[in-house]
Amino acid sequence: MTEQGGNGPRGIDVTRPSVARMYDYYLGGKDNFEIDREAVRRVEKAMPEIRQLAQENRAFLRRAVRYMARQGIRQFIDIGSGLPTAGNTHEIAREITPDARVVYVDNDPVVLQHGRALLATDDNTAVAAADMRSPAEVLGHPETVKLLDFTQPVGVLMIAMVHFLTLEERGPIMDKLRAALPPGSMLTATHATVDGHEADAVAQIENVYAATPTPIYFREHAEVVRFFDGFDLIDPGLVTLDAWHPDPADPAPAGTGWLLGAVGRKP
Numbered sequence: 001m002t003e004q005g006g007n008g009p010r011g012i013d014v015t016r017p018s019v020a021r022m023y024d025y026y027l028g029g030k031d032n033f034e035i036d037r038e039a040v041r042r043v044e045k046a047m048p049e050i051r052q053l054a055q056e057n058r059a060f061l062r063r064a065v066r067y068m069a070r071q072g073i074r075q076f077i078d079i080g081s082g083l084p085t086a087g088n089t090h091e092i093a094r095e096i097t098p099d100a101r102v103v104y105v106d107n108d109p110v111v112l113q114h115g116r117a118l119l120a121t122d123d124n125t126a127v128a129a130a131d132m133r134s135p136a137e138v139l140g141h142p143e144t145v146k147l148l149d150f151t152q153p154v155g156v157l158m159i160a161m162v163h164f165l166t167l168e169e170r171g172p173i174m175d176k177l178r179a180a181l182p183p184g185s186m187l188t189a190t191h192a193t194v195d196g197h198e199a200d201a202v203a204q205i206e207n208v209y210a211a212t213p214t215p216i217y218f219r220e221h222a223e224v225v226r227f228f229d230g231f232d233l234i235d236p237g238l239v240t241l242d243a244w245h246p247d248p249a250d251p252a253p254a255g256t257g258w259l260l261g262a263v264g265r266k267p
Helices: 019-026 034-046 050-070 089-096 109-118 135-140 142-147 167-180 199-210 221-228
Strands: 075-079 101-106 125-129 155-158 186-192 259-265
Touching (some): 019 034, 019 109, 034 050, 050 259, 089 101, 109 125, 135 167, 167 221, 221 259
């Protein structure tokens, strides 16, 4: 991508780091700008294993999607999906359910451009421009309504997303999402944790993200599990990603201990 003063291609703002573009850089992608790369370098000083963490997170996503598909989930909402990369949600789900339907939700213009270009000829996928802080906008988006049937179970993914919500936002947002889902629906999420980590390192990372439009909040296990209120957690519950259904057929990098993850089912 070429930077053009304060704006990138098609008027994309490159004066502040973007969480989606930073994550793309963690994964070795090319859809990022120098301001994103500089932010990543600052994160790496506090968390040298950040690229390993990003790969670990993607591996968890694959395992969680396969699990949900094997439980009969045939339609998914991937909230905060990020830039397209290998092993997207629809590709993984279709290993199990060939006609799986997926709505990708994001509000980053780079993500929207690339996602729509990639999925333009796929009738069972869609990209919705919406913000997770507005559940009604996510659930009522024309692309969501067109593709998904809310009389049947839905799999909701919030991978590395809920740690961008404040504790005040947690209840209203998660309650509205849960209320809209029929019984048998599933939620999967990952969240950065303070457990087992130095306070100084956590503070440095939070400071980097404070310069983006989406500050991050590291939390302890007891706070993270509340994002799953109203869902029955699938064994082994909320754990570090390496401990959630490891799959020898799809190996993940060594666990970093920086992320907690779970899958919950709405009774």
